[in-house]
Amino acid sequence: MRKHAKPSGKSASDAPAGTVRVRALPVRSAVRLRRPVDIWHKPALSAVVALAIPDLTLWALGRLDLILYTSAGAMCALYAHGLPYAARARTLPWVVLGMVASLGVALTAASLVTSTALLVVCASLVAAAHKVACEATRIGPPGNIILTFVASTAFFVPQRLGQVPLHLALALGTGVLAWLVCMAPALIRPQGPERTVVARALEAAAGLLRTEAGAGGGEPAGVAHARHATASAVNAAWHTLFLVPVPTPARAAARAGLERLLVRAESALGSAGDAVGTAAGSGGREAHLADADADIEARTPIETRAAAETRATAGTVTEARPQPRTAAEACTGTGATTEADCLTGWARELRSGRPVPEAGLSAARAEELAGAAAEAPGPRRPAPGQPYGVRAVLARMAPGSPLLPIGARVVAGCVLAGWVSMAVGVGHPYWAVVTAASIYQANTTLSWQRALQRVLGNLLGLLLYTALLPLVHMGPLAMIGLALACQLGTEAGITRNYWLGSVCVTPMALLLTQFGSQVPATTLIADRWIDTVVGAAVGLVCCVLVTNRRAADRIEVALGRVAAAETIAARLLAAGPATDVDDPREIRRARDRLAGCLIELREAADVAAGEWWQPVLPEERIAHAEQRGHRALAGLVRRLSAPTLAA
Template sequence: MCALYAHGFPYAARARTLVWVVLGMVASVAVALTAAALVDSAALLVLLASLLAAVHKVACDATRIGPPGNLIFTFLAASSFFSPQHLADVPFHTGLALLGGALAWLICMAPALVRPRGPERIATARALEAAARLLRTPVGDGAAGARADRAARSGTAAAVNAAWHTLFLVSGRSTAAAVSRAGLERLLVRAESALSSGATGAEASGEAELLLGWARGLRAGAPLPSVQLTPAQAEELAGVAVEREAGAAGEAGHNVGREAGHAVERGAAHTFERGPGPARGAGCATARSGPGVAVEGGRLARNRPAFPARRSYVLHRLREPGSPLRPLGLRVAAGCALAGWASLAAGVGHPYWAVVTAASVFQANTSLSWQRAVQRTLGNLLGLLVFALLLPVIGLGPLAMVLLAFVLVIGAEALMPRNYWLGSVCVTPMALLLSEFGADHPAGELMGDRLIDTVLGAAVGVLVCLLVTNRRAAGRIDAALARVAHARDEAALATGSPDVPRQRACLSRDRLIAALGELREAMETASGEWWQRALPEERVAVAEREGHQALTRLAHTLGARVTTG
């Protein structure tokens, strides 16, 4: 299960991330096994599993570890709480879990021996392919054409943002890594230009074919092509180098791409996204010594990161006013406990399934949680049907069960990030198979327990969302509006005064972009909550418009300083 994480990370970052995943997974299992050996009350075990599920949810959401998020941690820990256990066996079983995690680490890192630049090349190839699809999307009139264009732009923005995040994680300590990253950045800038391209007809088709050819070469391991950039794209590449060297690769880089993606999804026509002039980070370097290298005064230009360091970012998100993590953790703890107790009251033999189902339901707000409950229920019902069809194969013996679990893990990994309910179709029979490894249960009883626990977990999860509301979500919008106003004033000062140092102007830009991203996130979270006071939608719209206008003026100012310098 540890092998499901960090697939999109470069190998150096993947190695570090998987170590924490393995340690977190093993620690959770150790706590659960110890509780199973010492506690006889099933109700108390449900409570302990629910509290640990809340910790998993808050930690995974705060660190933004990515799919499959907290669900795998909670699934393994919750099932371990109800595994018959002797205290003397806990060290041995924990050691087995640690060995499994070590094996997962080795398997996930093994491709680095063959294709050490594989993850970043694949991420860039996906961005190129998404940009090619956007260029090939016909420009049609009416609602259907607008939806197709919006979907293509949203997909391209997401793929480009994911690729930037991957490239920002690439270490440039070795010459080979730095050269590879510089070449991939040039390709990615070219792919990103499709979002603001006005090309149509043969020109768009030719550019799409070129991008697809580059993508095929990246996937096949071919040498990086020579990419011609426009002056504006070259300035963007210089700004990216400054952003990376400034240490903004973590959260500032994430929010740059996220805010750009929101602008694309809303169909905004702001110059910040589509208009002429420099784009990301433009104007933050006066000279360049090769692609992707920004030099100022004979050394790399640096500016302070716009976000706290990663190790303090979790605490920052927990402490911020109106943080959604605190009510979300309370929802998970209460919902999982109530679902598990309801399962015990119904006489179900696997109450931890209800705990896991409830944990999977809780999302950033009530609206998203309701959607996830429907998806989870539908996926589990279809998964039970798949399990019934697989019963003849399961009856062949343990080896067949292991092979089936292997196939189902691959299916879940491939489908879950793209479509949750379809991924659940693979997860459900896999969970039932894992239950069969420890004991032999009648198939009908096993499927009945799963069905009841799914319905109970989903229903209780939605009910708890309605009862435990995030009443401070609107207050978070007010705080975000204040941050946007302050960052906009700083940007205006940097724009209006030629005496403001370039590094300070770049910092003002980063802060304004980050503030706009926080405002959009706060608004989206609050919009999906019920029992709220009226949201300041007009103030948010005005703040976003003025913020993007300030970014436009700041980008032109920085670009002019580069030109005149």
């Protein structure tokens, strides 16, 4: 997929009317391994603990036939690990309720409906609801696949209506357990999630500075990609910090420290305007930061002054400060290291769990974070006028939403995959439904990659399950241990590539099937393989036939929003430095609006570029809009960083 379009010298308007382009579907990039996500172990360990407790309890009671229902609630422990604990405490109950509701629909249908074909339709509709809801709420990994896997399986489990309340109670009880497990780390590192997301922003900003320094001039694709990655990481970090409550002065001071670091990371975008036309000068950046640090003393935030007074009382602050020993200290001390090294050092400090390092800021930014303006005291808040919560979710699902074609693809693909599986005589048609539901991504190219990854991973997973059969035959306790090990392996591998995680998902799914009923291993392996191929093939056919023409329309909307945000930014920049106390707040809102619009434009362009059959995209307009937008964004960031603003 083309990541960043550049002017080609040929406008899209020069293309013949009705021209479409057919993209080649990649193979090598689909199987390439990436670096693992930094927090993969957190959902992995949470899920293992949440699954192990009920599994071992059921084993002790001799009721392993109930393991599907306890697993439904326990697997909710995989969600919301990127959220601060206060937001996680509010989000996980909704995940659990969604899981229990889906399970209730599936079990009720299984007890009342006798037609397998009709059950396939019901499972497909629920799978589409999961996909649209997870995309609209932006719940994050693992997305809809866990909900769909559990619900689709439950549609085909023999059930009596009188058993449904007990089974739902088991799922709800283990869901409460999953909530407790996911919230337990707050007792040890209450700031863990927000420190991690700020560290990511710092690392992205450091990568941008190094890329600019290596580019030497102009705007190569690497600089554009690094700038977008930095803007996205900073934007995500701000949204995460917005979710952090500040009920006490201590919590406010802790959050303010993270905000200061994030502002310093955001200042890397201030060189974007220079990178568009000329090389970014690292020496000029160091001089600017040194001048900004010199202006801090008289306008230091309250939290920083209190910390300094405490250190002075303890005898740790002297007139002659010792030579810095870490990159973080060097940033606020002698300036012996580069800005990129400073940001990387700060990120390392945040991940290590040490106290939040101090970041030198200009007077204007320090006053902003400390709430110096009497009209808006306290930590930074989102810009007003933006929908959030339930309103934002409903807006993303409104008529005309690009999510609706994806939902239509899921329904069509899952129904046809399940029916084809029934036609070839497979005894587990829900596997074909789950496979079809799992491959649908934002566009055709990503869906093709996911289908390829799913087929490859399941094939290797079946080979792994065959090798593990001697251990499976050792008894239920060994099966529980293998299932937990596969769960851990899934989370360890899936962030590197989906196919690698699928290698462990496949034997785990087969083990869960074996707990409820004894089916010959050869039958299970054959059914799984046939359903995988059928689900992937039929799903891809439906993906191509059910086109997403709204992807190109989304680009036009995003271009309009970027133009409007860039106009507002240009007006503020043209006005020059102002002394009005509301000016920094207005510039901050314009910066937030423009950054969000630029991210939305890039995402819309990437989605549309990955559609297999799509009109020619306005690449030149997109490139010009991004260049102008990032130049204006850089100006806003520099304006907020300028010491003259607080003079």
